[in-house]
Amino acid sequence: MGLYADAKSIAERDPAAKGVWQVILLYPGFHVLISHRLANWFYRRRLFFIARMISQIARFFTAIEIHPGAKIGQKLFIDHGAGVVIGETAEVGDHCTIYHNVTLGGTGTEKGKRHPTLGDNVLIGAGAKILGPFRIGDNVTIGANAVVLGEVPDGATVVGVPGRIARLQDAAVRRSVELDHVNVPDPLEQELCVLFSRISILERSLGIQSEQQAVTKRIHPESKFDRENLFEKNPETTEEPES
Incomplete structure (x- = not known):
């Protein structure tokens, strides 16, 4: 030493x-x-x-x-x-x-x-x-x-x-x-990612199309953009609700 x-x-x-x-x-x-x-x-x-x-x-x-x-x-x-x-x-x-x-x-x-x-x-x-x-x-x-x-x-x-x-x-x-x-890592960024993920899962379970998705589809109607694909999906909530 x-x-x-x-x-x-x-x-x-x-x-x-x-x-x-x-x-x-x-x-x-x-x-x-x-x-x-x-x-x-x-x-x-x-x-x-x-x-x-x-x-x-x-x-x-x-x-x-x-x-x-x-x-x-x-x-x-x-x-x-x-x-x-x-x-x-x-x-x-x-x-x-x-x-x-x-x-x-x-x-x-x-x-x-x-x-x-x-x-x-x-x-x-x-x-x-x-x-x-x-x-x-x-x-x-x-x-x-x-x-x-x-x-x-x-x-x-x-x-x-x-x-x-x-x-x-x-x-x-x-x-x-x-x-x-x-x-x-930034803890605030991590918390926001978790929050956006939960919002996306909730929107999908309620059949709500987000404004961002709607605008994207109007500008690029053939686009396959899906915000939910950016996050890990919950298998219990990924099924579309019955109409």
């Missing part, structure tokens, strides 16, 4: 990386991990001024702000990194991926736990905000620009403002989608 393992993990996960040494020498997301390990060492020994000074120097050179009190797991990949903020009582699990402009922020002015806790294998898309002292489960994907204000279960995908759970899965986030964090 250790810093070399962190660098090797970044090289394996970033298709732009040409090797471990390139990560060690040129990646600000790795440089900030080095400085944070050192700053956290001083912080745990209550040498707060030295710890904060190290973190501020790292912020100046990397544009990434990690409070020295934050607990960071192994193999964290901060991609690009500019604008990332991780608060004092935040905790980040192992093998997480964080993109630029992400905030792990706190709420309130109390001195205790006020920042989020991330499980293992969490992916946070660019611009996402996670605010408050709650847990983000293992294998969670947070979509770009999402604002998460509450606990998220294991295996969930969260999108939107405020964040809504779009789907649940048991498997870890695949490497193939780690860099594709904007193509996540």
